[in-house]
Amino acid sequence: MSKTIIKTIISAVLVLACTIGPIVAALAYESSRTRDLTAEILARAPEKGNYSPRFVTVAFGQKVKLRVRNIDTVTHGFAIPALEVDAGEIKAGQYAVLEFTPEKPGKYDFYCTTWCSEFHLQMRGILEVTAR
Amino acid sequence: MNNKITVAIIIMLTLGVFTWLANYGWKNRYGSPETYEVIAPEVVTVGYYAEDLALKEADVFAQIWQKLPSAEIVLSHQIIEQPWPKGSTPLVKVQAFHNGKDIFFRMTWNDDQADTAVSIHAFVDGCAVAVPLDAEAPVRSIMMGFSSPVNIWQWQANKDMQHWQGKTGVPDLDVDFVYPFEEKEIFSVSIPEVKSAVTDLLAQRAGSLTQKETQAVQGRGIWRNGIWNVVFKRSLITNDSEQDCQFIGRKQMAAFAVWDGDQGDRGSRKSMSEWVNLQIEPAESKKSAENQLLDDNNITSVHKVSWIDKLRSLSLISTAYGETLENQSVQINKEPRLINLIAKRFEYTPNRISIRKGERVTIRMESLDVTHGFYLDGYGIDIKARPGLIGKATFVADKSGRFSFRCSETCGEFHPYMIGFIEVSPNSRFSFFVWSIGITFVVMLGLVLLKGKQEKGIETNVGTEQ
Amino acid sequence: MSEQNSKNQRLLGLFPLNWRFDLASLPGVRWLLKQRWFPMIVILINMFIFIVILMSGIMGGFSSGNYSFGIMFVWILWWVLLMMLLVPVLSRTWCMMCPLPSFGEWLQRLRIFGVNNKLGGLNLKWPRRLSNMWVMNFLFLGTTFFSGFFTVKPLVTFYLLGGIIVMGIVLSLIFEKRSFCLYVCPVSGFQGLYANMAMTEIRVKDPNICAKHKKKTCETGNKKGYGCPWLLEPHSLKRNTYCGMCLECFKTCPFDNMAFNIRPPGTDLLVNEKRGLDEAWKSFIMIAIAIMFYVAMMGPWGWIKDWVRGNTLTGWLKFISVHTAFALVIIPGIFFVFSFLSKLFSGSKEVRLKAVFVNLSYCLIPMGLASWIAFSFGFLLPNGSYILHILSDPFALGWDLFGTANIPWTPVATGWLVPLQFITLFAGYLVAADYGYKLSLQTYTDPAAAKRGFIPLLVLLTLVVIAFGWLYGG
Ligand code: SF4
Numbered sequence A: 001m002s003k004t005i006i007k008t009i010i011s012a013v014l015v016l017a018c019t020i021g022p023i024v025a026a027l028a029y030e031s032s033r034t035r036d037l038t039a040e041i042l043a044r045a046p047e048k049g050n051y052s053p054r055f056v057t058v059a060f061g062q063k064v065k066l067r068v069r070n071i072d073t074v075t076h077g078f079a080i081p082a083l084e085v086d087a088g089e090i091k092a093g094q095y096a097v098l099e100f101t102p103e104k105p106g107k108y109d110f111y112c113t114t115w116c117s118e119f120h121l122q123m124r125g126i127l128e129v130t131a132r
Numbered sequence B: 001m002n003n004k005i006t007v008a009i010i011i012m013l014t015l016g017v018f019t020w021l022a023n024y025g026w027k028n029r030y031g032s033p034e035t036y037e038v039i040a041p042e043v044v045t046v047g048y049y050a051e052d053l054a055l056k057e058a059d060v061f062a063q064i065w066q067k068l069p070s071a072e073i074v075l076s077h078q079i080i081e082q083p084w085p086k087g088s089t090p091l092v093k094v095q096a097f098h099n100g101k102d103i104f105f106r107m108t109w110n111d112d113q114a115d116t117a118v119s120i121h122a123f124v125d126g127c128a129v130a131v132p133l134d135a136e137a138p139v140r141s142i143m144m145g146f147s148s149p150v151n152i153w154q155w156q157a158n159k160d161m162q163h164w165q166g167k168t169g170v171p172d173l174d175v176d177f178v179y180p181f182e183e184k185e186i187f188s189v190s191i192p193e194v195k196s197a198v199t200d201l202l203a204q205r206a207g208s209l210t211q212k213e214t215q216a217v218q219g220r221g222i223w224r225n226g227i228w229n230v231v232f233k234r235s236l237i238t239n240d241s242e243q244d245c246q247f248i249g250r251k252q253m254a255a256f257a258v259w260d261g262d263q264g265d266r267g268s269r270k271s272m273s274e275w276v277n278l279q280i281e282p283a284e285s286k287k288s289a290e291n292q293l294l295d296d297n298n299i300t301s302v303h304k305v306s307w308i309d310k311l312r313s314l315s316l317i318s319t320a321y322g323e324t325l326e327n328q329s330v331q332i333n334k335e336p337r338l339i340n341l342i343a344k345r346f347e348y349t350p351n352r353i354s355i356r357k358g359e360r361v362t363i364r365m366e367s368l369d370v371t372h373g374f375y376l377d378g379y380g381i382d383i384k385a386r387p388g389l390i391g392k393a394t395f396v397a398d399k400s401g402r403f404s405f406r407c408s409e410t411c412g413e414f415h416p417y418m419i420g421f422i423e424v425s426p427n428s429r430f431s432f433f434v435w436s437i438g439i440t441f442v443v444m445l446g447l448v449l450l451k452g453k454q455e456k457g458i459e460t461n462v463g464t465e466q
Numbered sequence C: 001m002s003e004q005n006s007k008n009q010r011l012l013g014l015f016p017l018n019w020r021f022d023l024a025s026l027p028g029v030r031w032l033l034k035q036r037w038f039p040m041i042v043i044l045i046n047m048f049i050f051i052v053i054l055m056s057g058i059m060g061g062f063s064s065g066n067y068s069f070g071i072m073f074v075w076i077l078w079w080v081l082l083m084m085l086l087v088p089v090l091s092r093t094w095c096m097m098c099p100l101p102s103f104g105e106w107l108q109r110l111r112i113f114g115v116n117n118k119l120g121g122l123n124l125k126w127p128r129r130l131s132n133m134w135v136m137n138f139l140f141l142g143t144t145f146f147s148g149f150f151t152v153k154p155l156v157t158f159y160l161l162g163g164i165i166v167m168g169i170v171l172s173l174i175f176e177k178r179s180f181c182l183y184v185c186p187v188s189g190f191q192g193l194y195a196n197m198a199m200t201e202i203r204v205k206d207p208n209i210c211a212k213h214k215k216k217t218c219e220t221g222n223k224k225g226y227g228c229p230w231l232l233e234p235h236s237l238k239r240n241t242y243c244g245m246c247l248e249c250f251k252t253c254p255f256d257n258m259a260f261n262i263r264p265p266g267t268d269l270l271v272n273e274k275r276g277l278d279e280a281w282k283s284f285i286m287i288a289i290a291i292m293f294y295v296a297m298m299g300p301w302g303w304i305k306d307w308v309r310g311n312t313l314t315g316w317l318k319f320i321s322v323h324t325a326f327a328l329v330i331i332p333g334i335f336f337v338f339s340f341l342s343k344l345f346s347g348s349k350e351v352r353l354k355a356v357f358v359n360l361s362y363c364l365i366p367m368g369l370a371s372w373i374a375f376s377f378g379f380l381l382p383n384g385s386y387i388l389h390i391l392s393d394p395f396a397l398g399w400d401l402f403g404t405a406n407i408p409w410t411p412v413a414t415g416w417l418v419p420l421q422f423i424t425l426f427a428g429y430l431v432a433a434d435y436g437y438k439l440s441l442q443t444y445t446d447p448a449a450a451k452r453g454f455i456p457l458l459v460l461l462t463l464v465v466i467a468f469g470w471l472y473g474g
């Protein structure tokens, strides 16, 4: 009797581990990795949706940690010229993590730095540093 | 009955879950559901007004500018090439008209301080209008200067001072306009005699920015109440259509740039716009003249090609253009044969290259859209061509056979399939293959035909069930 | 009986075709094959991998395929493994460990490891008229219409695999046992066809034992295992084509009469059982697809790529009509001409043309398989290094699980690509010609007629192999 129960439990555990398991594990691992990010910005060519989000607000005086993830099929870039922040080329499927502390509040434009589409010049967004 | 219901429920559930997942995936196919409406190019109407401006001080604020509509054009940091500007001028207002003879542009933008003198640490304000020579060139490529050379009219505040007010600044220090893909800023001694506040330039691509011999543009700028007002004037057509853009048809394109001296802008550090469409309204009584102009255009377009060639020969590579070298008598150890490759999504032109074994070749690749690469199987050569820049590699074709070259920079969905063939002749590998097949064929045929009689007992119907 | 007849036949005049070695006679192997947990544990491992693939598909959307776990795993690793190793060597071993129909099967059985021969679901019989390869032929051909999407867009790979799983669940609930695998699954058809070439097989050891065993537990099932889920009669199994190698017969046979044989490649080609136009067309379709894939994916012609990736709808429609005509009409047409010539040359009156056409088409199987293996090298060598990247970063989220995420794209031994393809094609040609001759002997009762009838076939095979060689490296 108890043998069948043990068998049932083992098979249930195995099946769950192989079906739901990877999903739960992946989500948990990813959330632990992104806990300290201020924001994640997805980089896509303008006709595919542009940066997402295109408006990022951060509080003044705090360290900003951005992750820019290129989920597109072409190389993009990311730079905030006024803050001298530059991620360089971010190739398709790659990402960049940027850490910096803005020195004064204000609105800063960020841009794609690699020619990525005929609408490349529209690939831009705003980082707003708000005073408390 | 019960069974059927259970089955139906499970099927519905399965289909439901799959549909939901499929829909979720579709909505997030670009990572997030957030979308963006691409902004169509701005339109600047160039109306016809029978008015002439001599570019006196008052002309910058002439009555006509008050009634002309103005287009607000968004500028962004020039950021494709280092160095970048620190600040930016977010917006410039552009107005334009023509009087059948000349075309006028007025650019106005906010600048809290007029910087009119150059020194080691101070830079001047300025602005520029860029117009492609070929009005029909596809937008994406003019920016990178491939399909068409571009005229750039650059107004600079210090030259304005010298030209209109006779003031001289530091005469020998000047920063030229730098096209976005210029590798470095060019500090050059300024032209000794300033004939105009506007420098008239021609650009084809990186390294090919040249000052034209004939300076066809006049301009004047006045700073008043924290606003720069700059007027450009040029005749609609010139007699040098190889070097000057011609305003003939209804359409043209233009791009605008602004330098803010106290922010350290110079050279490539500037704010710039996307390409803007100019809509040129015809003058009523100019039918015949227009026809004549069109004729002119036809003639000049022939010349244009030769001009492109001239530019090509000017820039980057001293040898002539690839096709001309494709004659058979190229020999080893001489100048490598030049092969011009154009890469665009997802094809190379030419897509099949044949070279002879032992030949030395230079692959020179440029891209028409995004960054592409070139990896040659078997040789391991890897080139990268960013838009506007050229990738090059020289090698000796010492292995014969057909090799694929493939894109090595992810450039779009079909990137893994972006492939071309290089055939290093003689293709001895293929000949060997064909010969082996041929010999095998003959041997087998011989075996079958000759052996036929002696064999008696090969069982038939090996696996057939009787 | 067939065993006795083929005794004299040798592959390429060297390897006796009736040579067998029973792997299960090795110590421990039969024990393993008889364990209830055995293939299931492998299925569960593959289930894990396929869940990751599906996840990466949903999350990957339309992002770059070469950095997507799903795309790379399925189309570089799995497909290439199927073509180069699993099918040509191990027959349908993939079906043994395939997780795609498992949900459906679990629902039928309501057990995972255990045995329950009272299967749930509606258990309907699959319609007789569809009991052949035609459904799979059309489904597989239809699937390749979208090859410009699912080999580059992770989400579309999800749609494809997810669709197969859903179809598996639904059909398993309606029809009995593995009807889905037998008659619908698009991957099944070519595996079945090319499994004829495999170097392994599951057969009975001694038919006499089966003849005496009245209960035939391998068909009906018993406490140890299920009756053949693939609706076969394991006791008289002759061909690999429809055997999914689920190993249930090892468990149900009370006399340990099943054998897992190693054998010379391709002996099933000579087994005249269930031959038909459906399998012939499968052969044609596979060859057509190999050509089309090469032209579209590894050829230099951009306009074809624009057609295939659906740049414009009309272009894509042109592609599917050309492709369909090529696979269903042109290639069979060419083959028809040559089988007609074969009959003409042979001078045989009593053999029907249809029999010639069907029988001889089986010699295209080694040729087709070789062309696919050669094609797969073109994926494996240049792009294999992506596998290392996606193992470490399966969801393109910047992970680095095994420290290989930063390995850049490194083509391997690409100088050897074309020679390898040539060698494969040459080997395929030899085997195809050899079996072509044997098939010809089998078809025409008179050996002299068979020899004459073989000549057009040999010419055709030579032309085909040279055409492939030219395409791959000429
Ligand atoms: S039980 Fe049937 S399907 Fe399974 S291996 Fe045996 S013959 Fe094949």
Ligand SMILES: [Cu+2]
Pocket (backbone or CB within 6 Å): A044, A045, A075, A076, A077, A112, A113, A114, A115, A116, A117, A120, A123
């Ligand atoms: Cu971009």
Ligand SMILES: [Cu+2]
Pocket (backbone or CB within 6 Å): B343, B344, B345, B346, B371, B372, B373, B407, B408, B409, B410, B411, B415, B418
């Ligand atoms: Cu490319």
